[in-house]
Amino acid sequence: QKEVEQNSGPLSVPEGAIASLNCTYSDRGSQSFFWYRQYSGKSPELIMSIYSNGDKEDGRFTAQLNKASQYVSLLIRDSQPSDSATYLCALDRGSTLGRLYFGRGTQLTVWP
Amino acid sequence: ETGVTQTPRHLVMGMTNKKSLKCEQHLGHNAMYWYKQSAKKPLELMFVYNFKEQTENNSVPSRFSPECPNSSHLFLHLHTLQPEDSALYLCASSQDLAGESTDTQYFGPGTRLTVL
Numbered sequence: 001q002k003e004v005e006q007n008s009g010p011l012s013v014p015e016g017a018i019a020s021l022n023c024t025y026s027d028r029g030s031q032s033f034f035w036y037r038q039y040s041g042k043s044p045e046l047i048m049s050i051y052s053n054g055d056k057e058d059g060r061f062t063a064q065l066n067k068a069s070q071y072v073s074l075l076i077r078d079s080q081p082s083d084s085a086t087y088l089c090a091l092d093r094g095s096t097l098g099r100l101y102f103g104r105g106t107q108l109t110v111w112p
Numbered sequence: 113e114t115g116v117t118q119t120p121r122h123l124v125m126g127m128t129n130k131k132s133l134k135c136e137q138h139l140g141h142n143a144m145y146w147y148k149q150s151a152k153k154p155l156e157l158m159f160v161y162n163f164k165e166q167t168e169n170n171s172v173p174s175r176f177s178p179e180c181p182n183s184s185h186l187f188l189h190l191h192t193l194q195p196e197d198s199a200l201y202l203c204a205s206s207q208d209l210a211g212e213s214t215d216t217q218y219f220g221p222g223t224r225l226t227v228l
Contacts, residue, residue, distance in 0.1 A: 004154070031214070032214040034216065034217075036219075042221070042222075043202055043219040043220060043221050043222045044155070044202070044219045045219070046216055046217075046218065049216050088155065090155075092214040099157055099160065099168060099170075099214075100155075100157065100214065100217060101154075102154040102155040103154060104152070104153070104154050105154075
């Protein structure tokens with residue numbers, strides 16, 4: 001069983017829409033959760049981190065964490081073509097600090 | 113982009129060559145990481161260093177040899193690699209490995225390695 005599952009996509013949304021990216025995980029001991037954005041040919045760039053159940057908002061981005069359901073999501077409001085990238089979900093399992101487990105990523109395309 | 117730097121950005125080497133990748137972080141962090149990113153696969157952690165000490169070796173073959181002379185610099189020495197080792201090698205850093213949860217990791221631009 002994979003530690004981190006993401007729908008590989010591609011997810012395609014029109015400009016101005018809400019893009020919803022989902023991630024499920026297998027280890028209930030996971031404590032820290034991260035969303036990274038990776039443009040083609042570039043390195044991952046941190047978008048959001050979330051540690052507690054509930055929502056965390058930063059500009060157009062909202063991360064949602066539900067530890068009971070082992071589910072973390074990223075919502076992008078008012079999507080822009082510049083948001084087109086691969087979004088990586090990452091988490092630690094709480095057993096070894098610093099060891100992040102990454103999903104395969106979801107490719108998002110925002111069309112004008 | 114300048115917080116974590118990596119050189120070279122691109123490297124082509126033969127299977128008998130010896131080369132080294134360099135990473136430097138200017139963020140005052142104490143933990144550094146090497147990751148491998150292959151096409152269609154998740155990012156794979158290779159090594160973790162905390163305060164210059166190796167704390168994690170994720171079953172990496174010995175043809176990859178890390179070195180961390182201080183908290184700001186990390187090297188990955190490469191020797192007798194295989195074509196399947198071709199990938200993007202990413203360095204990352206974070207504050208440290210203390211506390212109760214994992215700190216945010218910041219990535220460098222990566223080295224695109226091709227093994228012929």
